[in-house]
Amino acid sequence: MRRHISLYGLTFSLPLLIWQLLFFVFPLVFLVALSFWTVRNFRMEPGFDTVNWVTMYGRPVFWQAYGTTLALAAAAAALTSALAFPCAYAIAFKLSPAARRWAIFLMVIPFFTSYLVRVYSWQVFLSDAGIINVMLGWLGLGPFRLLNTVGATMVGYLTLSFPLVVLLQLFSLVFIDRTLIEAAHNMRCGRLRTVFAVVIPSARVGLVIAALFSFILCFGDFVSPIYLGGGDPTTLSILITDTTKSGQQWPRAAVIALTMIATLLVVAFLSVRFAYKGRAQ
């Protein structure tokens, strides 16, 4: 259906293109320019100075935060994938079609509830006099410090990415050719071995993409590390909000943001390559 360029076609194609160029591409490109600007007397001055890059990359705090963020996001992606898989597997293979539809519908609901409100709710569960510690108290245990720990940050990351990962895993599991599983069973392949030798490899693309999304979400999230993790250890996203909100050090924040984008691009590229490794094309 190849047609020449017409006013009609452009009416529908151009608005989005213009909007995303003006307000998506340009801001990101501007971020690059901004990272070379300087700040004098609390005012930003356009220029080409590498001072922000040198300053930020020269700070041990920055690299510490970088390492922390990378480790936390990777751990969250692994943990979320591992915890989500049995759930997605059971929904895909053990539930009736009607129950499966309900399960999917319910898993979509969290996307439309406020993440902030859910994080606040976890504070109520995890605080020193919170629900979990009161329950543990009934058993004569605790109280334990649950809030402001890395574990609490992980709970927040799970809240953020668990539903998405379950859904993405589920969609890749549902499309597995079930005769493959039957064949494995018929050849006396054990239950667990079938999962690891047949199901997981068949659904690999979806599983890796799901983990990647979890990584991206947690890598950029500042709410859980602040309000559940207590801001310690500092992550890159906390560093960005602090640098931007307190004072006019936007060029330095731009350095952090660009470093994050570069990291995400590398991780995304590697994951996609791993996901499709050995596949046709």
Place this chain on the structure above:
Amino acid sequence: MNQENELNRNPLIDGALKLYVVLAYLFVFAPILASFVFSFNSDRFPSIPLGHFSTEWYRAVAADPLVWDGLRNTLLIGGVVGVVSTALGFGAAYTDYRYRFFGKQVYLALALLPPTIPVVIMGLAMLAYLSRIDLSGNALSVIIAHVVICAPFAMAVIRLRLSQMDPSLEPAAWNLGASEWATMRHVIIPFARPAILGALFITMAVSFDEFAIAWFVSGLNETLPVKVLGFLQGQVSPRINAIGTFVFVTSMTLVILAQLLLSGRGTATGKE
């Protein structure tokens, strides 16, 4: 399919897996349910055992003029964002449905990529860029930023609907003498209407909940979610639960409306 599986079923493993699913959903819904319960609970520092039933947090929220300002901003912004991003998303979905052209991959990347960029980065980039062109710190800046991340959702929803359309429908209308514009108006838009309305509600719901980018660019014109972030930073207060429950009910109404439109009428006229 299930019957063939019956041979290999082990009730113990199946039971354990089903129990695991229940636990997973419990984890997902615990904070949502707790927020609902504690919004009606009298205690200043929510925990168990529960205090008595009380609507004082709702009253406190309703008496706060800043919350009303936030709500007004949120509704205004959400409404405009819904309409603009649905229009842009429809254009992009139709472009993808009908045309093949050089650079289409790039076009689609621009149309779908924005929601995958971390919100802190989008927030910073938007703030820096919009304040450079004197557009930051007002409702318009939030609208601009939200359309960027909402249009992809609209595009995805509408594209899905267009792919259910018989590809020969449009050429048939042309052959019968209808112009492209008339075909758009009398064939394509009516066919896509449930998805267009669905996209409208979904993009409104996304804008309604978005707090990070809005926090960066809104300046003094805070939206309700930005207000919640403020509550979270300041003294912890069950008022968050009251707002949260209100926002949840509103968002869910929008989503369920969208769902009804997408599935109900979709099956009536579509071919599924």
